[in-house]
Each structure stands twice: as C-alpha cells, then as structure tokens.
Amino acid sequence: MNKIPHILFLFSDTGGGHRAAAVAIQEALQAEFPGLVDWEMVDFFKDYSPPPLNRAGPDYSKLVQFPDFWELIFEASNMRATARLWQSLAWPLVKSGMDRLIEEHPCDLIISVHPIINTPILRAFGENHPPYLTVVTDMISTHEYWYNKDSDIIIVPTEEAFERGVKLGIDPNKMHVVGLPIKEGYRNPVPKKEARKRLGLPLDIPLVLMVSGGEGMGPMEETVAAIDKAKVPTGLVIITGNNTALKERLEARQYKYPATVIGFTTDMPTYMQACDVIITKAGPGTISEAFVAGLPIILYSKIPGQENGNVDYVVKHHAGVWEPDPKKMVVILTEWISKPEEMRRFAEASRSLGRADSSRIIARTAMGMLGMYDPGSIAYYDKRESKQRSLHQG
Ligand code: UDP
Numbered sequence: 001m002n003k004i005p006h007i008l009f010l011f012s013d014t015g016g017g018h019r020a021a022a023v024a025i026q027e028a029l030q031a032e033f034p035g036l037v038d039w040e041m042v043d044f045f046k047d048y049s050p051p052p053l054n055r056a057g058p059d060y061s062k063l064v065q066f067p068d069f070w071e072l073i074f075e076a077s078n079m080r081a082t083a084r085l086w087q088s089l090a091w092p093l094v095k096s097g098m099d100r101l102i103e104e105h106p107c108d109l110i111i112s113v114h115p116i117i118n119t120p121i122l123r124a125f126g127e128n129h130p131p132y133l134t135v136v137t138d139m140i141s142t143h144e145y146w147y148n149k150d151s152d153i154i155i156v157p158t159e160e161a162f163e164r165g166v167k168l169g170i171d172p173n174k175m176h177v178v179g180l181p182i183k184e185g186y187r188n189p190v191p192k193k194e195a196r197k198r199l200g201l202p203l204d205i206p207l208v209l210m211v212s213g214g215e216g217m218g219p220m221e222e223t224v225a226a227i228d229k230a231k232v233p234t235g236l237v238i239i240t241g242n243n244t245a246l247k248e249r250l251e252a253r254q255y256k257y258p259a260t261v262i263g264f265t266t267d268m269p270t271y272m273q274a275c276d277v278i279i280t281k282a283g284p285g286t287i288s289e290a291f292v293a294g295l296p297i298i299l300y301s302k303i304p305g306q307e308n309g310n311v312d313y314v315v316k317h318h319a320g321v322w323e324p325d326p327k328k329m330v331v332i333l334t335e336w337i338s339k340p341e342e343m344r345r346f347a348e349a350s351r352s353l354g355r356a357d358s359s360r361i362i363a364r365t366a367m368g369m370l371g372m373y374d375p376g377s378i379a380y381y382d383k384r385e386s387k388q389r390s391l392h393q394g
Helices: 017-032 044-048 053-063 067-076 080-104 118-125 159-167 192-199 220-229 244-252 268-274 284-293 308-316 326-338 340-352 358-369 381-393
Strands: 006-011 038-043 109-112 132-135 153-156 175-177 207-211 235-239 259-262 277-281 297-301 320-322
Touching (some): 017 038, 044 080, 132 358, 207 268, 220 235, 220 244, 220 326, 235 268, 284 297, 284 308, 297 308
Parallel strands (some): 006 038, 132 153
C-alpha cells in the first residue's frame, strides 16, 4: 500500500491559541479528507530549542504578567531592523536544533501556526523545503515573524493582517484572508437549552461565560468578585483553562448566584453555545470563536503587543466593549442583562464577523498544496470580497 502524505504541524504552547489552531485544522482534515493524510505536532520550543528557550511555554505565562516588560520585548523584536538582528543573534544557538528537527520529522507539508519558527526552520532547510503553509493565529497586531517570503502560502485572519503582510513585502498572491482556525464543534451549533442540558448548567437564567485564554491569565478573580459583589442577576460559567491554582481558589469561593468553575475543557464550542455573553481576555482564538457563536463580548484584559489590535477590532465592529476596570465592567454587564435588546445588537454584530468555515478552507489549502485538491476552487474571503467589489463596480 502507498504511504499517505504526512503533515508536520509546528507549534508551541505559548498560550493556548497555537495548539487550539492546529487541533482545529486537524479536525477539519479528519472531517473532510478522512484517511487521506496523517500528521504530527512538534513543540519546537520544548523539544528543539536550547535553554532557556526550551522553557518558553511555562515562562510565557509568567512573562506576560509584567505587561510593560512583555510589550517592550514584543515591540523591540517587531521592527524590521531589530527583527532581523534578533534572528541573526539567535541563529548560531538554534541552528543545530533546527537541523535535528528536520532530520527527525520528514514530511510532505509543513503547517506552521507560530510566528517564531518560520525564519529559523526555513533558513535551516535552505533552498529545498517541503511545501510550507503559515497560518497566522494573531488577528490584527501581527508580529513581523509571521511573514517569511519563503513560505509558500500565508493564511491571514483579517484584511488588516493581509495589509501588514503587503507592507512587509509579501507577494499578495501568496496570502489569503480566511479567519482563525475554528473547531468543528462550531459548525453545527446545538440550541442553547440543549447545550445547557448537556453541560448540566441552569436552564432559566442568563449565563455569563468567563474565559482567560488557555492558561487562565489576567485578573479573573477580581472580576469574578466584582460581579458577585454587585449581585448581577446572572449565572457564571468560569473556565480557568490550565491554571489549576486559580480553579481551586475560585471553587473555594461562595457565590450569590449559581456559579460553575471548570478547568481546561475540550468542549468550548458547547460552553459558548450555552451562554449569553462572554467576558474574556482579548485572545484571538477565543474572540474568533465568540464571533462564530454569536456572543456579545466584554474584553477585560489583554496581552499588550499582539492583542492590542484585537480590542480595537471588536470595539470598531460593535461586537463588544473594552473595560478593564472590574467595577465599570459590572455596570456594563448589568445594563446588558437588564436590556437584552442592546445585548442582542452586539450579539448580531459579533455573529456577522464569524467565519465557521475557516478550518475547512485551511484544510483544503493544505490538500491543494499536496496536489490532492483543486486550489482554484477554494473560496477564500479575499477572492469573495474582490469578486463582490468588481460586481459592485461593474
Ligand atoms: N481553550 C480551550 N479550553 C479551555 C480554555 C481555552 O479549548 O479550557 C481554547 C480557547 O477556546 C481558544 C484557545 O484555547 O481556542 C485560547 O486561545 P486565545 O488565542 O484566546 O488565547 P491564548 O491562550 O493563546 O492567550
């Protein structure tokens, strides 16, 4: 029997979004092309980088707790000259790891869902690299490291991320606007009542979903305390992700209204479908999922640097509001709960930004690169929008 093509996903657990994106693409491959390809995931920081870079995953959660310092690191590496300088300085340290990664993981296609791996791995390959697909998992404030001219196709989530690529000299024909990869579970939503029954959540009160990325970052406790103190008439569903210490502290609290605290869940689509509003850190993955689920969004924290633009995007499109002050945030939440028509307007705006087919389009792109799907038939959003523009003009 012939061997089926093998895809290598390059990612790292710096936050939960990169892994979530890779898993969403794998679900789409499995749904649309079952048995035609296989794949593996490699955490390039953990397994192929020298100390201290091999601790980037756990250290990232700690670093972003110092927002000013993190923003300095982000911006200092995000200008043309400095981006190259950092990569040149790091190259002698990372080269042998990159060579080992290439040797140990032969593949027919690479899908990168992380900005930092692109330049070193493509440099290590030299002229002959397998087809290389970059899937940008930041929404607006996309770091320069996402855009490498040697990548064959770069999937971007928004027009803003497309334009940034053009400014950095990427051939526009290599880029496509698609959206962030979304799990299969968002494609066929279950009715709210059914979702609540499945999850054992209250059926008869508004429910607020609180999430703070895969790692439960940000001032979640203060925010929960403010909502509870203000006696907002709503149930709370609090998802702490991998932050088990936070989960234990929140479980130990007494709440005035029904509250459910859970740790990392693989069933985020059902939780989103069960709730009426989401309060979240401005993570691009969670925001894109909330769009598809049609949830009005309250953003209460952000990682400076890569998440700045997400806040502007949500606010500009009236899908939600930005309010980092817990007391003021509670005032907004109370108003939304008492005036459902206002909340509905935000919900509709949010839904209009959702792209539930993003992972399917990315899966088709990957199969096209392997010669197993007709690339000309893929309905990218940039194609759809330019078609609409030309119809409008013509
Ligand atoms: N997530 C999840 N289960 C959890 C918490 C989070 O599947 O318990 C997912 C969430 O749905 C999203 C991702 O983790 O897809 C978080 O990505 P985001 O970009 O929002 O934030 P990050 O964790 O990367 O800062």
